[in-house]
Amino acid sequence: MIKVLRYTEYLYLAVAAISIYKIATLWSVDPKxxxxxxxxxxxxxxxxxxxxxxxxxxEQRNKDNQQ
Incomplete structure (x- = not known):
């Protein structure tokens, strides 16, 4: 389950990177x-x-519960 959470984190970064790229390419054409x-x-x-x-x-909670 923790691996799935880690992948979703990077999915959000990918969406942010794509959005920033689109901002850079569209800003001079139509800022709105x-x-x-x-x-x-x-x-x-x-x-x-x-x-x-x-x-x-x-992760910390799971680690504490295992000890």
């Missing part, structure tokens, strides 16, 4: 179209941080 990608990038980075902290707490 990039706002949705800015939103996706910010939310994805926030979710990455949240999921990482949650996974580390989960």
């Amino acid at each position: 179209e990039t706002y949705i990608f800015i939103f996706f990038a910010v939310v994805s980075i926030g979710m990455f941080i949240f999921r990482r902290r949650y996974r580390k707490r989960f």
Whole structure:
């Protein structure tokens, strides 16, 4: 289960990277179209941080329960 949580963390980073790429390519064409990608990038980075902290707490709790 912990491996699945780790993969979802990196999935959020991938979404953020794709969004940042789209922001960079679309900004000079139509800045209004990039706002949705800015939103996706910010939310994805926030979710990455949240999921990482949650996974580390989960691992620590399991480690403490095993001892």
